[in-house]
Amino acid sequence: MQITPLHTSIEKLLELKRGIVILESPNGFPIHEANLYMLSPNGDVLWKAEKPSPNILFTKLRLNEDSTISTFTNNGQFCEIDMETGKIISSSNFS
Numbered sequence: 001m002q003i004t005p006l007h008t009s010i011e012k013l014l015e016l017k018r019g020i021v022i023l024e025s026p027n028g029f030p031i032h033e034a035n036l037y038m039l040s041p042n043g044d045v046l047w048k049a050e051k052p053s054p055n056i057l058f059t060k061l062r063l064n065e066d067s068t069i070s071t072f073t074n075n076g077q078f079c080e081i082d083m084e085t086g087k088i089i090s091s092s093n094f095s
Contacts, residue, residue, distance in 0.1 A: 003039065012061045014069070016083065019046055026057035026074055036061065036071060038086065047086030052077050 003010065003020065008029045014021040016038075024035040036049035036058040049058065052073065060072040068089060069081040079091040 003043075006037070007033070008035070014061070014063050016063075018084070021061070021063075021069060021083070023058060023061040023071075026059055029057055031055055031057065034058070034086075036069075036081070036086075038083075049081050049086045050088045052079055052088060052091045 003013070003022065005022070005024050008025040008027060010022055011025050012023040019038045019040045021038050022036070026035055029035045032054065034048040034051055038046040040046050056073040056075045056077065058071045059074050062070045064070055067083050069083055071079045071081055073079065076094045077091055078094060080089040081087070082089050
């Protein structure tokens with residue numbers, strides 16, 4: 001499947017049974033949108049990740065053994081994201 005990023009460039013992707021999780025570069029990405037999202041095998045957006053605050057973007061991404069996604073944000077937050085829904089399970093600050 002050819003993947004076209006929504007706004008910037010793809011920094012990382014995770015291929016899963018349900019679809020592909022995409023992390024786009026935060027550089028130049030619209031701050032009001034989520035730069036982390038999941039696409040279905042046919043290219044439809046299944047979810048956009050819930051953001052811990054409106055003015056942040058995601059900077060790192062990792063798939064965990066318990067089927068959650070760990071992320072870091074550009075303001076020093078760590079978040080665990082539900083892989084099925086894109087919703088935040090937990091978050092904490094490192095700053």
